[in-house]
Amino acid sequence: MKNIVLLILFAVTVTAQAQFNDNFKNKTLRIDYIHSGSAGEEDFQFDTLYTEKYWGGSKINLIDKFDYGNHKFEVYDAETNELLYSRGYSSLFREYQSTPEGKISKKAFNETVVFPYPKYPVNVVFHSRNKNMSWEKEFILHVNPGTRDIKKNNQKKFKKAKIHYSGNHSEKLDIVIIAEGYTAEEMDKFMLDCERFKGYILESEPYKQNKDKINIWAVKAISEESGTDLPGDEIWKNTVVGTNFYTFGSERYLTTEDMKSVRDVAANAPYDQIFILVNHEKYGGGGIYNYYSLGTSDNPAGDFLFQHEFGHAFAGLADEYYTSDVAVEDFYPLDVEPWEPNITTLIDFNSKWQNMISHSTPVPTPATEEYENTIGLYEGGGYAAKGVFRPYIDCTMKSVKYDAFCPVCKRAIQKMIDFYSE
Numbered sequence: 001m002k003n004i005v006l007l008i009l010f011a012v013t014v015t016a017q018a019q020f021n022d023n024f025k026n027k028t029l030r031i032d033y034i035h036s037g038s039a040g041e042e043d044f045q046f047d048t049l050y051t052e053k054y055w056g057g058s059k060i061n062l063i064d065k066f067d068y069g070n071h072k073f074e075v076y077d078a079e080t081n082e083l084l085y086s087r088g089y090s091s092l093f094r095e096y097q098s099t100p101e102g103k104i105s106k107k108a109f110n111e112t113v114v115f116p117y118p119k120y121p122v123n124v125v126f127h128s129r130n131k132n133m134s135w136e137k138e139f140i141l142h143v144n145p146g147t148r149d150i151k152k153n154n155q156k157k158f159k160k161a162k163i164h165y166s167g168n169h170s171e172k173l174d175i176v177i178i179a180e181g182y183t184a185e186e187m188d189k190f191m192l193d194c195e196r197f198k199g200y201i202l203e204s205e206p207y208k209q210n211k212d213k214i215n216i217w218a219v220k221a222i223s224e225e226s227g228t229d230l231p232g233d234e235i236w237k238n239t240v241v242g243t244n245f246y247t248f249g250s251e252r253y254l255t256t257e258d259m260k261s262v263r264d265v266a267a268n269a270p271y272d273q274i275f276i277l278v279n280h281e282k283y284g285g286g287g288i289y290n291y292y293s294l295g296t297s298d299n300p301a302g303d304f305l306f307q308h309e310f311g312h313a314f315a316g317l318a319d320e321y322y323t324s325d326v327a328v329e330d331f332y333p334l335d336v337e338p339w340e341p342n343i344t345t346l347i348d349f350n351s352k353w354q355n356m357i358s359h360s361t362p363v364p365t366p367a368t369e370e371y372e373n374t375i376g377l378y379e380g381g382g383y384a385a386k387g388v389f390r391p392y393i394d395c396t397m398k399s400v401k402y403d404a405f406c407p408v409c410k411r412a413i414q415k416m417i418d419f420y421s422e
Contacts, residue, residue: 020059024116028052036108044139056270068316078121089290156264164216169270173420176271181279204403213421217269252284287312320390320398334387
């Protein structure tokens, strides 16, 4: 029986590999576009097409099976309308829509998506979730690789290095760490910081038991100045991807709006996920699903920051805390089920971790010592004290605790590791 199962899996893999070879080249097509609007509207405008050297993603799992993110794009064969590739993702623009500023003003963000370089004409369809969490078609771009003006990405060339290598990047989860706010004289520090951050992820679960499924790359991006912007303190630095604290007025929220530069730097290595390592000691970071994650190099809580923010960007995990100040307002409407796997409004709890709760555990579950280390339904999460529930009393997605993911978050991470490394 085992041999039969292996033969079936082998046949499926060979078929999927053939589909990749039939439709794609082993490099990346990148679409840059402008995403703009306010709380009540949004607009997509095409900018530029680029070709990039590496395709870092899977050649087997081309169709997204998670349905995570506030946006998604789908790539269809222009002649047959066959779905060839899809991915969900989130954006800084969607967070802007939930800020006080977004309710009264419009703003534009540059964004990018990447997928394997098509051999034949394709239609790329962009979608966003509406207030009911349903998908709405926003924008269609026709790409004929034989006739469109597709530029070669030569914008930011830097050296790359292997930090942890376990095999061919098309069969592994590839994480690229890019240097931000490191001058040429600080590259030795950056490499030492990368080694330390490698330990932060590979010595914690569930990543530790999956070391053989992960590659970690470093891109030695050189900045003109050391550090990052602190607008609240009137400190401004000339750095390679333009990061800043005080995003949307939140002091500890560290992001960048320059997604083009982020992709330019990341393209120096094959990658599935981008982590921006910011050369600073201040506490803070950020993580956006299938977009990027980032954190500071020298804060004592750097191990937690890396895990927490990477959890957002990689596995789509939501914040489980509800007592800290955040930049967004009413981010999770209580009349719809959020897409994140580790919070629920009970609208569709069956799709979350309901099957992981013991029959002897009361639902909702009181956050008392009796139920410590017990999967349950605990009220409070997603920045709301009422109406949003989390699966554990405490977790790395709730408190400043390293290597403390709850079983529900570990399951979500494991599924994503498997998806990228099959």
